[in-house]
Amino acid sequence: MRDPEKARTLGKVARPRLYEQLMEQILGYVESEQLGPGDRLPAERDLADQLGVSRATLAQALVALEVLGVIDVQHGTGAVLVYRPSMAALLRKLREHQNRLPEIVEARSTLEVKLAALAAERRTPEDLAAIDEALAVMADEIARGDRGVHGDELFHQAITAAAHSAVLAQMMGFIGEMILETRIESLGQPGRPEVSLAAHRGITEAIRAGDPQAAAAAMGGHIDVVSDVPLLH
Template identity: 45%
Template sequence: MVRAPRGADGARHAPSTAPRTALYERVADWLLAYVAERGLAVGDRLPTERALAERFDVSRASVREALAALQAQGVLEIRHGDGIYLRHRPEERLALEALLVKRRRLSEVIEARSVLEVTLAGMAARRRTHADIRRIWLALDLMDADIAAGGIGAEGDRHFHAAVTAAARNPLLAELMNYLAGLIHESRIASLSQPGRPPRSSRQHRAIASAIEAGDPHEARAAMQAHIDLVGNLG
């Protein structure tokens, strides 16, 4: 007979059956928030499927599913060979809820990132190897190349923070960062989507990288904190 595992209180609890939010549903929420933030009007054209995938740093398949769901709700109209258009303003309550949830969650994520990533930056400055430094700078080159091509540099940003985490050589903290990866990604997209933000973010990343390469834990922590503060400032 299979028994439910015991919890911290010693009682047996049935495994959680709460469904996890599918990625396309999260992308749909991001799209609703995007419509609300930009104040799009009926008939306005949205970015292309490819541009949305790059902006949210997800697969085009996930964007396609999200667009299909919003089209089924009558919010969007997909004109094949032409573009994606706002057909009806989403119900104000839904758009506002999506925006408020995003902002509230962002505040909590920024606090968590300040605790974790500032510490990781200092540890990385003490423990980094030549291979770590190379990975960090390669990630920044990737970020800058994407920004130069008109993107927001999200993939390079993700690789940069992963490289800093790896350089800190603390498996437990790395596990915590991995656990928070989805939420951290949301904060990354929200920040990099701000006008003029990608180049500024890149400069801050390079300041962090320089401090880590120089083996200066104090400066690495300070530079990372300045960066996290910027991420949390959505103007």
């Protein structure tokens, strides 16, 4: 798809964004000062001055840290730490080399197997209808000679929705794009779409029957097959 590769090849050289550097510096500060959860960061004006940047830019860095859950910025009070530095440092490292396919597959498997089991327990008639609809879309796409990518995505989204777990769904969204990559890859193999569709039907029946174990097993098997692509790219 896009190519964010260019910067990654040589490591962390290309880092043109100031706010990203600031995040690391702030994290470093937290570490050096031995700050823990609940402790407050220096005032924005002081911190900006100390780091040699404007408040506007510092504000961007704080937003980024807030989105990552590292700090909690409170109007009138200040920015308080949520995580201890070790966690934050961990988080930071990962951002550098994500997109590692085996791990993604692993994560996907973990989540979707659980989602399938939950869906079997919690699916409403509407959920089942959505799943059936997704199956129909995929079957239609395949019948037209398409790879069924869209229907495939719809199916997994419907399963996710049927599990009725916002948190798990959120995590699925988190790795959503990466999953999409592997999925398109997989459906590109000859005969694969038909196999996937059949697997989907099996999963659907288990969910319809309200059998969590069968649903989990079916989903697990499906993902194993789907993920077994020669990772030539």
